[in-house]
Amino acid sequence: MSGLPPTFVKGFHDEASVRKMTYNRLGKTGLLLSQLSIGGGTLAPFYENDDEDEAIRAIQYAIKSGVNYIDTAPYYGQGRSEKIIGKALKGIPRQAYYIATKVGRYNMGNTIDEMFDFSAKKTKESIDISLNYLGLESVDILQIHDIEFADSLDIVVNETLPVVEEAKKQGKARFIGVTGYPLEPLKQIILKAPGRFDTVLAYSRYTMLDESLVDYLPFFLEQDLGVICAANHALGLLTNHGAFDWHVAGDDLKKQGRLCGEYCKEQDVELGKLAIWYSAQLKGPATFLVGMATTDIVNINLDSFQNGLNEKESLILTYCLKNFCAKKSHWEGIEIAKLRAAAAKK
Template identity: 55%
Template structure:
């Protein structure tokens, strides 16, 4: 690219790699975000055990090479992801990255997993700030809104609390995430102009490209679109998915056959996907 992004820091970044990275306008936020971002669910134990030192090294490598958007959540390792990411970010200039976290989903046991109340939302943001070691969060997303019993809680408690925290300078932009695309649309329609970003996952892959149908709606609402889990939570990789993966056995079988073929050819399925 001819012009370096505003997140470029001389002496920290590998300039050659940064110039090779593609950066896109992030909805109406004014941010210029790398096409590839870094998800940190792997800093928890979602995909097997990963020691903190390896995780920190991976974060540093990604940021130096030009990735400038990092996503985490309290639910990832029940704070472990945010904690390790915070350790990594101590050695990174604040200008060099945008950090996004979430509210609403927390514990492993279902009875305590979700809480979209105003009180818990504020507590969660304050805790994330401490764990990440930052003065403000670039993006805070409402996590997996399909699990709230009544969507009015999102509109009347979670969202207003995030807006207050934004006014206090503790966060800059507000987003929403979910797996069902129709739920995402419903939440956004119910709060016109109040969301800045939308995150969906596993919806722009070789086995599910349903995101495409909703892109015009998201763009019409000037939302930054974050497409997570481009490999279908491990389905479209040579390593394959974790035992907890929720998809149907037939889909797993098809993807396993594809990965075995790629292994025989010396190719990583994830690169093709």
């Protein structure tokens, strides 16, 4: 839909910008989300965005411009992302945005045990810590983070999910979601817990490099789940900056991204703009979640969603897809295998 969404607050928003934004129903939640949304992952140190004041300005500017959904997690800087977002939200009308955080994935580390904890005890503690960092009494969506790293999906269903459901009963969350990179575990947990999830977030699975989400999207939509399509820059691969050292993709995939970025820089075009526009052409997801830690990046993304690509950018995108991205690929299984191997050595 176009026009003014329920999150519009007269006197706060830039009404002209809000009217340019598209808003979509998030599955059975009934929430109307802006097609472009804010990802809090880039507020973590591993993205090297250390200007907190600029990040706060970017978040506030994006919300005033009509972006009404924010996603964060304890894992993003071990609370740093939640704290920065909490500061940014001070003074912003609560009506003006929807917000989600997560449980299950926490610390940076070298093994699965150091990074993940799906236990009931940790989940309960995490929810209250996140609300404190955000300065809120409740979030709109509470998500179980990267379920593929759990020892089994049964642990998620029997330990994590009941605590999240109890938090919902207590008014600490309105809806419940699940996130992950591999798509099959997302499908399987939804089948294991029918009707208990409201949203599903898949990241980097519909990009210039990988379109795997297409195979699972009909299932998610048939369940009336709100689909959140995240990390359309493939965790930095599809930007002029390029992949960070920590990126787990294989060399071939990194090479595809690097060649795209180098070509775009030569042509004085930002690959990130092309990447988010490309992903946003997919019909079905309610929103496309992207990190926006600076006002410049917010403007690039707003321009992509509101105005599309110009002729030069369209030609460059076509060239990149044909010459560098023809071989669709992903990094599924690489990270989990590395972490399990490290755990086995301990």
